[in-house]
Amino acid sequence: MVKSELKLADWWNELENGKVLCTLCPRYCKIGKGQSGFCFIRQNIDGKLYSAGYGRPTGFAVDPIEKKPLNHFFPGSSILSFGTAGCNLGCKFCQNWSMSKSRLDDLNAMNATPEQVVDLAIRRNVPSIAYTYNDPTIFGEYVIDISRIGRDKGIKSVMVTSGYIDKEARKDVYKYIDAANVDLKAFTETFYHKLTFSHLGSVLDTLAWLRHETDIWFEITTLLIPGENDSQEEIKKMCEWILNNLGDEIPLHFTAFHPDFKMRDKNPTPPSTLKSARSLALSMGIKYCYVGNVHDSEGQTTYCPECHTALIERDWHTVFRNKIQNGMCPECGAPIAGVGIS
Numbered sequence: 001m002v003k004s005e006l007k008l009a010d011w012w013n014e015l016e017n018g019k020v021l022c023t024l025c026p027r028y029c030k031i032g033k034g035q036s037g038f039c040f041i042r043q044n045i046d047g048k049l050y051s052a053g054y055g056r057p058t059g060f061a062v063d064p065i066e067k068k069p070l071n072h073f074f075p076g077s078s079i080l081s082f083g084t085a086g087c088n089l090g091c092k093f094c095q096n097w098s099m100s101k102s103r104l105d106d107l108n109a110m111n112a113t114p115e116q117v118v119d120l121a122i123r124r125n126v127p128s129i130a131y132t133y134n135d136p137t138i139f140g141e142y143v144i145d146i147s148r149i150g151r152d153k154g155i156k157s158v159m160v161t162s163g164y165i166d167k168e169a170r171k172d173v174y175k176y177i178d179a180a181n182v183d184l185k186a187f188t189e190t191f192y193h194k195l196t197f198s199h200l201g202s203v204l205d206t207l208a209w210l211r212h213e214t215d216i217w218f219e220i221t222t223l224l225i226p227g228e229n230d231s232q233e234e235i236k237k238m239c240e241w242i243l244n245n246l247g248d249e250i251p252l253h254f255t256a257f258h259p260d261f262k263m264r265d266k267n268p269t270p271p272s273t274l275k276s277a278r279s280l281a282l283s284m285g286i287k288y289c290y291v292g293n294v295h296d297s298e299g300q301t302t303y304c305p306e307c308h309t310a311l312i313e314r315d316w317h318t319v320f321r322n323k324i325q326n327g328m329c330p331e332c333g334a335p336i337a338g339v340g341i342s
């Protein structure tokens with residue numbers, strides 16, 4: 001792509017000697033002329049920062065919304081999904097590294113204007129668009145333009161993200177976002193530092209901001225990796241933090257790891273680990289807790305938190321039945337948290 005086609009980035013400052021400071025995520029890369037930031041797709045050209053991921057998706061798919069995973073946002077609906085190359089985290093266990101660790105040219109990224117992305121969602125007859133596969137924070141300018149046009153045309157927008165984003169930039173990037181799934185990858189700074197090259201505190205800050213300063217519906221996902229973040233003690237601390245800071249109605253998903261990228265020496269997560277994490281979370285008071293990346297109908301079904309009636313029956317990403325009526329349990333009348341759930 002030639003310079004004239006590139007999108008000038010938001011969220012950066014000029015430094016000395018033609019360097020720039022990217023202020024989009026808490027990595028705050030200082031980028032020299034001709035260089036890219038850690039995420040590959042934000043580039044310094046002649047002393048200005050450009051968003052090379054703008055308008056360059058790496059492919060589209062229509063997924064069940066349960067695959068994001070979102071279980072309380074228009075359950076059973078489909079969602080147009082895409083990402084770009086690059087990522088602002090460096091997870092050694094990345095489950096999607098062929099995209100996140102690629103440069104745009106490696107992936108033969110296509111060209112699509114924001115209008116074309118929204119029109120594709122309309123043509124595919126899906127109610128929403130997911131910015132997913134890699135971390136959409138790094139193509140925030142593209143997210144803003146698509147989600148703004150989508151909102152005008154009745155198409156909702158969903159961020160699937162690590163939540164590692166600067167406090168000021170997130171106000172812009174999430175302005176037209178309707179829902180998010182945020183990875184809470186572990187509950188120790190050691191894990192975040194050593195295995196993701198990022199920091200836990202920034203992610204917790206984003207979660208608290210979403211809960212207390214926006215109307216965005218969000219759910220949380222934790223990929224449980226044997227021996228790294230799956231101890232009952234760590235899960236207990238994570239659930240305590242969620243309950244104390246976000247409340248008991250944010251759905252929590254524990255998903256299974258498979259050996260990949262730079263972490264091939266670990267075994268896949270045993271289903272028993274997922275089940276016991278879910279049991280612990282429920283016993284502590286989290287109202288909606290799920291398991292993912294395994295077949296477990298019980299662990300994927302939504303139950304009424306009051307009378308325990310099975311309300312949305314699922315297996316893997318398939319919804320078999322939804323009994324919720326007007327946002328309530330039809331048996332006891334308890335309200336069920338979510339958006340567009342019945």
Ligand code: SF4
Nearest residue numbers: 022025028029037039
């Ligand atoms: S968005 Fe990319 S370039 Fe900007 S600070 Fe984060 S990793 Fe660095």
